[in-house]
Amino acid sequence: MEEMKVLIRNATVRMPCARSVVHCLSRKRKISAANWCCRHIKYRTRCCSASLPLAQKTEEAPINLDEGKGGAASIVGSLSQYLLKGCTPWHEAPSCPDYVGPVEVARTPDGRGRGLFATQDVHAGTLLLISNPMAISYDDPHRIMLLSKLVTMAAKDPLFLRKLHSLAHTQSSQHRLEVPSMDFLTSDSSDYMYSEEVVDPEPFDPARIMDIIMLNSFEGEYKTGKEESRLCALYLLPSLINHSCHRNASRLIVGGAMIIHAATDIRKGEEITITYVSTVAPLQRRQKSSLSMKFGFTCKCKRCRVEESLQNSLRDVSELYCDLHDKAADEVHMAMCSQRSPPPESSFATVLQLRNVFDTVCEKVFADKGLSELEKRWVLAGYSSAYLGKWLVSGYASHFSNVPVLLDQKVVEVVKALRATVPGLVHTLSLTTFILGITQRLESKEELAKEVFMLGMAECAGAYGNQKSDVMLKLMEKSTEVIPFF
C-alpha cells in the first residue's frame, strides 16, 4: 500500500513543490526543471554505458520482459505509459489479466500459517503475480459495500464461497486451514460448475466473511484526476502473502489489479514477502503504529528479532526518535514545499536533534560485533529519516550545491540500508536520483556516480518491475516529484 501512497499523495499534494526542488537543482545550469533530471540521467547513461549492463541494453536488446507470456507480457508496454503518467487517471488503467509466475503456496515452517514461495530463482523486477480482486469497493470505510458484494457472489457461486473460505478469518484459523492448490486458487467457476467438489461443507456465514475481509483485505488510495479516493479490495492469492519488515517483493495497484514484482533477487524456495505497512521506522514505532493494532499480530520476521535483541542498548534513542519524528517531518515538508527560500538550517531544531539520534545509532550499531552487515543495515534503515531530515533541509537551502556536506559516505549507506530492508520503494528511488544529480557536479566522482546509477536502476525495477531502459530512466526522473523523506 505504501507504493500507492507515494504515487498518489505526492502527485497531488506535493508534486508542484517537489518540482520547485528540481527547479532549484537546475537553476544554475539554466535548463528547465522538467529536463534537468532527464538530462543528467541521460548524461550518466552515456558516461556509464561502457560498464553498465543495463545501459548497454538500451541500445541493443531491451531487458527481458518475456516472463508474462502472452497476456501479461503484452501489458508491460501499456503499463509503462500508465506508470509514466503517475498512474492517472484511474479509469485509464490498462486492463491486466490474471497471471501466476514462478510461485506456489505452502505452509510456513515457523507458525505464520500459509505463505507464498518462489519455485525458481528470480531476478529483481520479475513479475510474480497479477491478481484481479474477488470484489472491490470505493470510499467504503466500514467495508460494508465490499461485504455486500462478496456475500452476493458467494450466495450465487459455490466455488466462490469455497475460495473465500480458504482465507483465514481468525489468527488461529490459518493453522487449521489446508494449503490450497494453485489449480483451485486460479480456477474459473465455469470449470467447476457441475462438480460435486465445490459444495462447501462449511455454512454460509456473513460474519465469517466480514472477519475474512478484516484479516485479508487491502486498502489504498487512487486518483480519479486531481481528486484522491480510497479503494478497498479482497484478492485471493495475494492474501496468502505474509508480511516482513525486510520484504523481497513489492506491489502496485493498477486499476483494480494487484501486480506483485520481485523487489530483489529471490532464491528458489524462499518465501515471497511484502510489507502491509511502512517499515521505515525502528521496531518500537512499527509495533506501536500498526501491525498489532491494525492486523492483530506481532511480526515474527528476522529484522524484528534482531531489533528486539538490541532493545536495551537502543531504547533511549528509539524513544527519542519516536518523540521527534513527526515534528521533524513537518519541518522537512515545510522546507521542501516552501516556494520562497527556506529559513536557515539552524531554525530546524527538531530536524537537527533527530540527526544526532542517527549518529548515536550508527556508533552503537557499528560497534556491535555480533551483528552482520545485513543486520546493521536493517537497523539503520529504521532510523534513515533521522539522517535524511538534515540532508534534505541543507540540500534545499543550498540548492543541492553544497557537495562536501551532501555527498558524505553516510548518504550512500542510507540508500543501501533502505534497499536491503525495503527494496522497491519510490522514496528510495527519489533519494538515489537526487544523489545522482549531485555526483554529476563532480568530475572526480565517476565511480560513485556509476554505483548510485546502478542502485537507482535496481530500485526502479524493484518498484515498477522490469521495464525497458528508456522507461526506467524516465521513471527515475519522475521520482524526483516525491520528497525522499519517510
Ligand SMILES: C[S@@+](CC[C@H](N)C(=O)[O-])C[C@H]1O[C@@H](n2cnc3c(N)ncnc32)[C@H](O)[C@@H]1O
Ligand atoms: C493476509 S494473511 C497472510 C496469510 C496467512 N498466513 C494465511 O495462512 O492465511 C495475514 C496473517 O498472516 C500472519 N502473518 C503474516 N505476516 C506475519 C509475520 N511477519 N509475522 C507473524 N505473522 C504473520 C498473521 O497471522 C496475519 O494476520
